[in-house]
Amino acid sequence: MNLLSSSPGDSAPKRTLQFTTLNFDVSFQELFSCWRDAGLLVLMREETRADFAGLLGLVKGEAIEQLFLPYVALNHFAVVWSAHPVLLPSLTEIYTAGEQLQATPVLRAFFEAHPKAKLINQYGPTETHVVAEHRLSTDPSTWPRFPPLGRPIANTRLYVLDDHGQPVPFGAVGELY
Template identity: 30%
Template sequence: SFEMIIGILGIMKAGGAYVPLDPNYPPERLDYMISDSAISLLLTQQSLVQFLPENQAEILCLDTDWSRIANYSQENLTSPVKPENLAYVIYTSGSTGKPKGVMNIHRGICNTLKYNIDNYNLNSEERILQITPFSFDVSVWEVFSSLTSGANLVVAKPDGYKDIDYLIDLIVQEQVTYFTCVPSILRVFLQHPKSKDCHCLKRVIAGGEALSYELNQRFFQQLNCELYNAYGPTEAAVDATVWCCQPNSQLIPIGRPIANAQVYILDSYLQPVPIGVAGELHIGGMGLARGYLNQPELTAEKFIPHPFAQGKLYKTGDLARYLPEGNIEYLGRIDNQVKLRGLRIELGEIQTVL
């Protein structure tokens, strides 16, 4: 919603960090997230207040509480934000049964946005579709890539990605040029006969799941635009690598590191594996998150000292290998994590509930 974007901009300009809460989450999960993140101010809409668990936060409804908001100063704030300050906390599934809050800083997301503007040639003539739930970090890509480049932002209705008829009509009606989605949604999109009417699309960015050879081929058979395969965990500020897909490619790699990102494929002794040999993918560079909120042990386990330089590396738990030409191929997981519509799910969290 527009209120969500207004709220996020206000929070960040005031120097705060935002924590997106999905009203569709179970009450127990929402209660844990609100408590764990020690939220002091909760911005919402009046219709959603009933779904909130009891909490100590001050609640402000951005659609009905404008009389309260009007009492505050309208002076333009001088932003105190620095690159190392916290920008947002997004919760992902945790193997212990509790979600974990990933703390992303301004430096990381600004680096991703600068890369997006340069790599995708974003400008004021483009129209970017915002359709990803705000509890998923691709929403950061959609909103801020638009606002920082001067592009137009087309905001879909809540859960609009579930309605392919609506999605296609919106793309055509608003002449959307950029569209991001997970491959499972892209597959349903391409199966719809009206998808061929989306001549306005210039680039589609797929990420959050493995992109198959079959889906890559079908895309270029139906649409006359570019397709990108983007890879990156929440812990690396949305994207760590990107590959521009080709119509006749037999392999669908995840590409090469974006600007100021480092990618290493290492063995269990943290030594680089030879080209073509599988190892665990590690990420370093400007995009790294600060760690996990209130979980110092897990942070130390996953964000390890950089073995070859200063700083940290994030252990992704993803298996990958370097291809001879320098691209990286994603091979799967080394643990029990799975993905559903791009959302990370730890099977341990399900086992704990059961």
């Protein structure tokens, strides 16, 4: 089922798959990122969410460009793809979160076969922000086994202090300043 949110006469809207259920917080990221870009939201049947061969067919048939998959689902998607390799030329952005990203051989092979698809590793939410992300390089062979979530902020120092504002020993509990 497609939900079009762009106005007639616009160029082709970016097609985003609504993978997560509406009870999951990431569903709002799928919805709002799609609508922000005046995109087209593609809904799927509940059965397809558990049938990754069917999901591959849906992504290909609906020309999905933007996809949000938890890491465990993304890796399984790549495993199923390796058993049923189909080219998904429309994919341009794949977001993953929920667990630590691991650049498995099958995941690397999937992205090598889909050079237009960018992998964005996200983490969040925390007390101070909604999400942090790191866009991996276009060459999967250069990805570390455990890709980062970003890089340190330049010219910034953080301190862990005790109740009196004094630095605590390494590994001790304190407040972040």
